[in-house]
Amino acid sequence: MAVLHWLLNLFGRNKKNGPLKKTYQVEPEKEDRTLSKRLDDNKQVLAEIFDHCGDLVEREIRIGKQGPRALLVYFDALIHYQELEEGVTKPLQASQLPQSGVTLDWLMQEAIPNTRILIYDRWVDVAGEITKGLTALLIDGQDQALLLFAMENIHRPVMMPQTESVARGSLDAFNENGRINIALLRKRLHTTRLAVEKVDVGEVSKTKISIVYLKGYVYDGLVEEIKTRLQRIRIDGVIDSGQIEELIQDAPYSPVSGIGVSERPDRVVSALLQGKAALLFDGTPFSLIVPTTLATDMQSPEDYYNRYWFASFIRMVRWGSLLISILAPAFYVAITTFHQDLIPTPFLITILASRDGVPFPGMVEALIMVLAFEILQEAGIRLPKPFGQTIGVVGAILIGQIAVTAGLVTPAVVVAIALTAIASYTLSSLNLSTGVRILRLLFIVAAGFLGLFGVMAVFTMATFQLCALRSFGVPYLAPFAPLSLGDLKDTFIRAPIWAMRMRPRLQGYVEPVKQDDNKPRPPRPR
Amino acid sequence: MRTGTARLDNGRISSVQLLFIFLIFEASTAILYTPARVAALAGPDSWLAVSLGDGVYGLVVLLVAVTLGKRFPDQVFTGYLPEILGRIGGKLLAAAYALAFIHMGSVFVGEASVFINTHLLFLTPPTVLDTVLAMMAIYGAYLGIEAIARENEIVLPVWLLLIVFLLLLAAKDVDISHLKPVLENGLLPVLRAALFHSSWRGEVFFLLMLYPYLSQKQEALKAGLFYLGLVIVLAVVVHTVIVGVFGDLVTAHLLFPLETLAQYISLGRFVERLEIVVIVFLTAATIVKLAVIYHSAGIAAASTLGLKNYRSALIPIVLITVALSRVLYGTNLKLLSQLFYVWPIEALIVELAIPALILLIAVIRKKGGGPLADQENS
Known part of the structure; x- marks a missing residue:
């Protein structure tokens, strides 16, 4: 009987216990309260929201000598203490209160001028930013909170690629920090064309995914398609790019995904230059490159x-x-x-x-x-x-x-x-x-x-x-099938750089010409 | 763009892909058996038979298919039959075409499995070969015309290169005296051979079923003409080399002349046993051809029965073809009698007579868009 129940449960047809819940219901963060003007009320709400968060630090300070009380709220492990001390606490405590009393403008422009600051008045936003590592500054008498950047940037140094090694070529690889990953690209592409769009995926993990592409090179609809596919994902958490790959690939049952995986910035850069887009992740060094064909899967950057x-x-x-x-x-x-x-x-x-x-x-x-x-x-x-x-x-x-x-x-x-x-x-x-x-x-x-x-x-x-x-x-099999003869120059053979004047036809048609006639010519003999 | 019911498959193929599909039709099963029969009928004039007569025949079939296609650029042949002949007559004829495609499928399944059974896997039950071939082909048909066309772009170049390689290696053994005298018995035997062989050339009539999937419809005729030109060159070279190497009397008694030619080749006692390579690649070529036929059969069945999805018709089709090929074409003898005596006449009716008649009726009854319809639609 138990087995039968289990079987029925497996197929979601156990009437007695109701059908299995198949649709993923996001627990909505029910928090729709806004901040109150009284600091003590806010403290109470904080205690409610961050119940059981043992590493939350609430530190009360006073702005100026006789100014209003203020509360710094942050997670212990995510904060760069020196930065917080030098950039926020000390200036606040040492500041001279203006005549008009403490206003947000004054705070932002005079008291703590050196930091990037966000302002929120809804608890859900404030709490969300705190979990990302920002410091919330709540001030008595203000119903808005300032969110300050004083993050400890925890990351490995940029190291050599583990899976794609080359004998000749750059030796840096992406790592688990999304900012560094983007920095590695920006260091190689000094252009305003380099677009970075961020999407959060995962209701719990809220993993930051950056869609990277070159404006004007990427073909119509690619970025929109990536975004819709990412936004369609409703899942609790994303740990690695492999999960995203499986969730956005074109053919769900295919053994080959048709999405390129690379931890090499130079590979991503060359893909971007061909009119492709890449997805960089927070939390994994492996970025995804779309679209990818068999021919590109067979290439090595070293080629x-x-x-x-x-x-x-x-x-x-x-x-x-x-x-x-x-x-x-x-x-x-x-x-x-x-x-x-x-x-x-x-x-x-x-x-x-x-x-x-x-x-x-x-x-x-x-x-x-x-x-x-x-x-x-x-x-x-x-x-x-x-x-x-x-x-x-x-x-x-x-x-x-x-x-x-x-x-x-x-x-x-x-x-x-x-x-x-x-x-x-x-x-x-x-x-x-x-x-x-x-x-x-x-x-x-x-x-x-x-x-x-x-x-x-x-x-x-x-x-x-x-x-x-x-x-x-x-x-996936382009340029073999469908055949485009011009693109065969970069498949079984690798034509000279100066001979590859056109981008691949199917993904680089927006700006087809890649370079001028750069064939080296020796000077005429004298 | 109209999608769904009229075309049933949303895929698009280019005119080059269409050309390749026609070429694989010729290069897979057609050159397998025919040289023997052509040599038997036309003697040393084989090359003449496969160049002139059937070239003209192919052209006529092509013109009919293109003209019909232009009148109904968004529909497959079986889809617009009821429009021309009225509901009952059209459906009946469409059903007949679906059955004809299924029958063709079973012939080619039988052909390939008999061939493989005689040369590669002697002890394997032919049913297994039939089933595997049909399943692979049906998988292609299931994936759609686009996938088939792309697959063909991989298979055909390799296969053609192999044939060219084979012919080059065999060319040194060609004895010109085998090709003489020219027209010894007059033109009649040559014409008979041409009539026989033209049924393969007429396979260009599959354009009727592929026309709506073309992305550049105005180039259908061009692709067809290219096909005829290329295929005549191919056929002439193949027949010339085979007859030139073996002589017409020997060729006429060979079962699979191309395969024997491959066996015959020995280069430096190192490049040998090429027939296995030929057989293996022929398998791939046959699967692609079968996939196209199954796709057409599925589309025909679906449009006859009014199905929304041709894919659901594929399973019964594969079962029927495998069973049919086992019952009707289980042995070489049955197969040869079908290919040599029945198929030419069947082909004449299916490929030319009926489409031409349909075209005539369509013109008389003023059905379908004018010749300009495709320019507006594409």
């Missing part, structure tokens, strides 16, 4: 800093690695299981000899190895830093070596999986590589049952899915 011959070569290596990391195990399975005639005979004999005594069919063998590799990879990430690398490498050797000598798997499959593993690390996009890891298993299974035909069928299905995928209106 633009290296010589173009080399960059083009590396691009092609990377595309090859993409195919290898998806298909190599599946090919191994298909060829050893179904198409032995594809292998040159001497090599076939070697493989068959090594398969002698291996108890599993090729598919199971490959699945075991792939899963073992995934376990290793996961362990490498989860383990405490000092162990990570060592355990990873040692584990790989142990599993490869021992599994072969114990006769569980063939050396060939170890080679195939190792190649796959290495190839998958060339993908600079986290999103893409996670998608590839899932897809790989599907391909192995398809190859195990239907050989190369199965591989091709799944490949077609996967590309069908990607073909239908759009990223904020831009087809």
Whole structure:
């Protein structure tokens, strides 16, 4: 019976307890009171609102020598005490009261002139600002509160990127502080075109998300679309950009989101210059770039800093690695299981000899190895830093070596999986590589049952899915499908910088021309 | 822009994508079987048969399709049939077309699965192959014409490059004497072969079902003409190389001449066994072609039955096609008799006769917008 109830509950049809509440109801902050002129009343309301907030500090001071009482309210941990002392408390206490008595204007212009100040008269606003780290100044006889900025800015220093490393190129990365993230962009783009729009998401967490774009470059409707998608979100809290990514992507069921993830400011800047927009977050270094296509997922910022011959070569290596990391195990399975005639005979004999005594069919063998590799990879990430690398490498050797000598798997499959593993690390996009890891298993299974035909069928299905995928209106597989020949210059190859005169057609059409004819010309010989 | 009921699919395809779709029609299943039959009928003059006669036929079909499309730029063929023929007659004919598409689908499913069963997966039950092929294609059809067109933009270039590569490698073995004498038995055998082969060229009639999705409708004719030009070059080269390598007598007895050609190629004892690559890519090409056919079948069924959403019609369609292809075209023999003896006549009716008749009736009854309608609408 209990199980049945649970099941019914699961589907929200338990009539006895009423239907499950499916709609998210935001607890409205019922506070609609306004401040009172009497400080003591205000104190009472404060005590009500910040009930149980043990770290709230209420500090009573007097303005001037005989001036009215005032109350400073702030959260202990969020305040920069020296700043508060120097900038607010001391000037207030030392100030000479004017004839007309204490007015807000006087306070703002004379008493504490150095700080940015907000004024609110509704408790809900005042309380909200206090939770963000502002200091509220309530004055007896005033029914408005001053909110002062004296924040302790808690953040890591700007450090090197953890996931997107380059050999040549800038070495700073975003961090958890939204202000620093924007500063990193402003340091690179000294223009008033750089627009920053802020949206708060999450009813409880009120996470600040900044939509960043270049005015006049970004295509029509993109920013509005981002805003509507963000504002549609009604959720309790947002912790990382990954959650937002999942909530705003075009196709909810797609394994690839079509949203770029980067912690590198230079990558974001180059995206902005192409007419895209980016979302920077408070609380996570990973920003989102929209729209993103497969071609941009395959790019590394370094491609633009290296010589173009080399960059083009590396691009092609990377595309090859993409195919290898998806298909190599599946090919191994298909060829050893179904198409032995594809292998040159001497090599076939070697493989068959090594398969002698291996108890599993090729598919199971490959699945075991792939899963073992995934376990290793996961362990490498989860383990405490000092162990990570060592355990990873040692584990790989142990599993490869021992599994072969114990006769569980063939050396060939170890080679195939190792190649796959290495190839998958060339993908600079986290999103893409996670998608590839899932897809790989599907391909192995398809190859195990239907050989190369199965591989091709799944490949077609996967590309069908990607073909239908759009990223904020831009087809994910552009410029391949739909084909735009001009944009192929920045896909498999990386054309010389001076040859890329036009922005990508689908997202940069507002200002199509990127640069003048900058092809370097040597001076005429004299 | 009218959306929803008239077009049923909100996708848009460009004229280049349309051209690519036509090309994959030719390049997937058409060049698989036909060289044998054409060589049997026309002998050394295969290349002549696939260039002249069916080029003219294709042009006529194209013109009919474009003219009809211009009169009803926002509707698919099966959608405006009732407008021309009256409600009952139109619905009946539309239903017949839906069935014809389903039947075509089953033929091509059978074709591909027989081919794969003979060359790649000998022990796999053909039903499994049928089902997998049909499911992948139906997934494409489900995603819509846009997704299919884009998929095709990935598959077709690779596949065409592969064919060109194949033909280049085989070109050194072409023996010109196999192509002589020209017109030994007069023009009649060539015309017969052309008539046979033209049924594939007439697949350009799918424009009737794709016309409303075109983003630049005035370029439909141009795309069609490009298609005819390209496809004639392709067909002529393929037939010339195959007959040139094997001679017409051998070609006539080959089951899958293109695949045999791929088997035949050996470059430095290193580039070998290309037929597997051919088969594998042919799978992808066939899936795309099937997806287009299923999409048209779904649209036809939906517009006949008055469904709001063609996607709900796809599941029954895939079940019917798989079952049909198993029952009717389960073996190579049944398939060949269909392709060589029934399909040409069926195609003549479905591709040319009926649309031409419809066009005539539409002109007489003054149905549909004038030739200018599309300029106002697009």
